[in-house]
Ligand SMILES: *[C@@H]1O[C@H](CO)[C@@H](O)[C@H](O)[C@H]1NC(C)=O
């Protein structure tokens with residue numbers, strides 16, 4: 001196993017991004033995740049090939065004029081941008097999926113639908129399924145390369161006249177770190193906002209900010225934690241960190257042995273928040289410790305709405321809220 005890691009590690013040096021050696025992880029956990037039945041069979045030859053190329057990452061544009069049939073925009077290909085429905089006067093939402101998902105997975109699909117329902121924005125779906133549908137270890141290494149390609153894509157938009165003030169990156173699981181890496185490296189930033197939906201924990205260390213999402217990656221970094229300490233980070237990573245139902249287990253998920261139900265709640269809450277009339281209102285905690293030790297918090301009296309169509313600015317900090325166990329999840333203001 002360690003030889004594998006070494007081979008991957010050395011084969012996959014990405015300029016500009018410092019990678020720590022893989023962190024200790026629980027092999028039993030890793031084995032259990034890899035045997036999860038929903039996961040498609042892993043392509044061993046792809047694993048052995050070890051690396052993905054630029055053509056494995058696709059930037060797909062959706063607008064209200066083409067909500068279902070995407071237009072591919074290629075890095076540095078001005079014609080592909082100018083001949084598309086991309087509207088330079090509208091905001092840009094960039095959606096990046098996680099491990100074993102693809103461009104048609106519920107994340108990004110449900111978030112795309114929600115945005116287009118309420119506004120005619122430019123939606124860019126980053127499809128990196130070829131790099132994500134491999135062993136988790138390799139997928140987590142591919143995050144650096146996908147993040148670098150997203151950086152190049154955004155730099156291309158900048159050269160074409162787009163301001164990073166109009167850009168909001170939204171990423172789930174490993175996709176949250178892809179977004180963070182792009183935010184950290186983009187020229188003429190900062191990016192307006194990044195929303196991290198249960199950023200992936202396994203193989204990412206809190207200490208190495210260069211390889212994961214952190215609050216320096218955009219003007220406003222908001223994180224929704226739903227499977228913290230297991231599939232997602234428990235520690236706060238953004239300016240604003242929301243912990244629905246305490247951020248570790250989620251109502252309606254049952255025993256949720258592998259945590260995937262709770263992990264996916266993050267993007268379900270977020271998609272609902274874009275179109276919901278009922279807000280996901282969080283109460284601000286005194287500290288992360290209060291939330292950590294009690295699984296909830298009394299609140300300081302300050303509140304902030306999680307997600308929503310546009311960013312809600314509030315006091316930086318830790319926010320707690322409750323949700324319903326089923327759709328609709330939002331319960332409105334805390335009582
Ligand atoms: C596995 O990946 C390789 C390389 O991309 C490809 O040639 C092969 O067809 C794939 N096999 C399966 C079963 O998908």
Ligand SMILES: *[C@@H]1O[C@H](CO)[C@@H](O)[C@H](O)[C@H]1NC(C)=O
Nearest residue numbers: 054075076077152153155156
């Ligand atoms: C795009 O153009 C920039 C600037 O000329 C260059 O640095 C970069 O390598 C190019 N990227 C691709 C994928 O062609």
Ligand SMILES: *[C@@H]1O[C@H](CO)[C@@H](O)[C@H](O)[C@H]1NC(C)=O
Nearest residue numbers: 064067113116117118119275
């Ligand atoms: C938004 O959603 C509503 C309810 O599902 C639907 O009736 C409406 O057609 C949607 N609007 C757009 C622009 O997609």
